[in-house]
Amino acid sequence: QVQLVESGGGLVQAGGSLRLSCAASGRTFSSRAMGWFRQAPGKERAFVAAINWSGGDTIYADSVKGRFTISRDNLKNSVYLQMNSLEPEDTAVYYCAASRLGGRTSYLTTAYNNWGQGTQVTVSS
Numbered sequence: 001q002v003q004l005v006e007s008g009g010g011l012v013q014a015g016g017s018l019r020l021s022c023a024a025s026g027r028t029f030s031s032r033a034m035g036w037f038r039q040a041p042g043k044e045r046a047f048v049a050a051i052n053w054s055g056g057d058t059i060y061a062d063s064v065k066g067r068f069t070i071s072r073d074n075l076k077n078s079v080y081l082q083m084n085s086l087e088p089e090d091t092a093v094y095y096c097a098a099s100r101l102g103g104r105t106s107y108l109t110t111a112y113n114n115w116g117q118g119t120q121v122t123v124s125s
Helices: none
Strands: 003-007 010-013 018-025 034-039 046-051 058-060 068-073 078-083 092-099 112-115 119-124
Touching (some): 003 092, 018 034, 018 092, 018 119, 046 078, 058 068
Parallel strands (some): 010 119
Antiparallel strands (some): 003 018, 018 078, 034 046, 034 092, 092 112
16 A cells, blocks of 8 residues: 655646645555546546656646656655646646556556545636
């Protein structure tokens, strides 16, 4: 099991930036792919970005490509989401997720079996 705690959310104006962090506990963090998802009010949870265990493979939702960057530091048991050029449409609760042990990067929520509690990101126009 991996316990995940997100931080870094907040209120920002359109065009601004935020950096989300996800701190993980547990000894298997460095063996798992990690993902970021988001859920806006009234909508289903949606994939944002994912990174494999080494950081050598990343995938992004089309809506955030070129604006968001996912990274990880296995020595710090942490994964990050740098969000630039934020838009009001990016407003959502952002969740960090850990894949099943040995899992690859995936956009599917079912590929992840540990989730954080979420952090709110609000982008004003």
